Amino acid sequence: xxxxxxxxxxxxxxxxxxxxxxxxxxxxxxxxxxxxxxxxxxxxxxxxxxxxxxxxxxxxxxxxxxxxxxxxxxxxxxxxxxxxxxxxxxxxxxxxxxxxxxxxxxxxxxxxxxxxxxxxxxxxxxxxxxxxxxxxxxxxxxxxxxxxxxxxxxxxxxxxxxxxxxxxxxxxxxxxxxxxxxxxxxxxxxxxxxxxxxxxxxxxxxxxxxxxxxxxxxxxxxxxxxxxxxxxxxxxxxxxxxxxxxxxxxx
Amino acid sequence: xxxxxxxxxxxxxxxxxxxxxxxxxxxxxxxxxxxxxxxxxxxxxxxxxxxxxxxxxxxxxxxxxxxxxxxxxxxxxxxxxxxxxxxxxxxxxxxxxxxxxxxxxxxxxxxxxxxxxxxxxxxxxxxxxxxxxxxxxxxxxxxxxxxxxxxx
Ligand SMILES: [Zn+2]
Numbered sequence: 001x002x003x004x005x006x007x008x009x010x011x012x013x014x015x016x017x018x019x020x021x022x023x024x025x026x027x028x029x030x031x032x033x034x035x036x037x038x039x040x041x042x043x044x045x046x047x048x049x050x051x052x053x054x055x056x057x058x059x060x061x062x063x064x065x066x067x068x069x070x071x072x073x074x075x076x077x078x079x080x081x082x083x084x085x086x087x088x089x090x091x092x093x094x095x096x097x098x099x100x101x102x103x104x105x106x107x108x109x110x111x112x113x114x115x116x117x118x119x120x121x122x123x124x125x126x127x128x129x130x131x132x133x134x135x136x137x138x139x140x141x142x143x144x145x146x147x148x149x150x151x152x153x154x155x156x157x158x159x160x161x162x163x164x165x166x167x168x169x170x171x172x173x174x175x176x177x178x179x180x181x182x183x184x185x186x187x188x189x190x191x192x193x194x195x196x197x198x199x200x201x202x203x204x205x206x207x208x209x210x211x212x213x214x215x216x217x218x219x220x221x222x223x224x225x226x227x228x229x230x231x232x233x234x235x236x237x238x239x240x241x242x243x244x245x246x247x248x249x250x251x
Numbered sequence: 252x253x254x255x256x257x258x259x260x261x262x263x264x265x266x267x268x269x270x271x272x273x274x275x276x277x278x279x280x281x282x283x284x285x286x287x288x289x290x291x292x293x294x295x296x297x298x299x300x301x302x303x304x305x306x307x308x309x310x311x312x313x314x315x316x317x318x319x320x321x322x323x324x325x326x327x328x329x330x331x332x333x334x335x336x337x338x339x340x341x342x343x344x345x346x347x348x349x350x351x352x353x354x355x356x357x358x359x360x361x362x363x364x365x366x367x368x369x370x371x372x373x374x375x376x377x378x379x380x381x382x383x384x385x386x387x388x389x390x391x392x393x394x395x396x397x398x399x400x401x402x403x
Contacts, residue, residue: 037387043302044302045301045302047302051301126333127331130403
């Protein structure tokens with residue numbers, strides 16, 4: 001097996017898994033019915049993408065594990081998602097700001113992955129980029145509506161942006177895995193996605209009358225597994241509860 | 252005797268989509284291929300959306316329908332590429348959607364008119380409707396809400 005390919009697939013699948021789970025936490029309690037449905041559908045897309053990424057990761061690993069095993073039977077230190085996505089939802093504004101910052105990256109990443117030299121990666125990305133595109137349409141629209149909304153919604157969106165900004169840098173971090181994947185034409189170097197991301201994000205945030213923080217300090221460690229925040233473990237106690245309480249349960 | 256693939260396509264055209272039963276899985280454009288591989292019938296199916304929960308039900312319905320016709324060696328293959336697009340919805344399917352009260356996908360990015368009163372005065376309520384494949388719209392003439400089958 002290719003250790004770097006496995007690692008890259010975990011990073012892709014864990015991002016969509018963790019964000020998909022976080023977004024699904026709104027199911028049944030979003031501010032209005034339309035938003036509830038939109039969030040649940042977004043979560044569903046992300047979990048569907050997870051099945052494809054982790055399903056392929058399990059095949060590449062070749063140890064007889066399934067996508068479900070990878071999702072439900074690994075502990076915190078084996079997750080490879082970026083830290084921003086495991087943050088608790090906080091309020092609706094924070095949830096949508098996080099979604100927007102990620103969607104803009106995700107769409108650019110998937111568009112590049114659709115050109116991958118690895119046909120499996122390319123076909124999964126070609127499927128997923130269609131979904132990321134309308135996720136981004138919606139999250140950008142919501143960020144503008146709330147940022148350029150009332151005094152209260154504007155203040156909440158600015159607070160959310162200030163809280164999340166120190167987490168965006170991790171999306172563009174590169175290590176040996178990325179270098180190998182880029183050299184083999186399997187995946188883009190994340191750093192190369194930053195310029196297009198910045199352009200999209202700055203345009204939308206300016207339309208939303210929000211101020212982009214100056215500081216470029218970045219919290220890191222999620223995508224390499226070096227360190228996660230304390231929030232991921234708490235999230236896994238919910239997400240993996242059934243598989244931990246009843247190992248091998250089927251129904 | 253093996254039925255020819257045209258016959259099998261016609262059988263599959265009687266399998267309703269589980270979420271929108273007025274159209275068939277063939278109308279929806281998700282049956283990508285039907286071929287005989289020796290004595291095994293292989294049916295390639297593509298998912299609409301990655302997370303569409305109807306996918307496993309569709310596979311089950313296809314298999315059940317083919318078994319009911321006496322076929323035993325069936326292999327269902329998931330085909331991801333090229334990704335599903337609403338361009339593959341049949342004209343018959345689009346007409347049935349509209350008669351059912353769901354505006355069919357339109358390249359303009361929104362419904363041509365209200366499926367109930369045909370008024371062109373319509374507005375989007377939400378990009379997501381009752382299922383991932385539909386958006387929620389409203390008619391400003393008859394004031395009824397309706398689903399629009401999104402174009403992707
Ligand atoms: Zn009407």
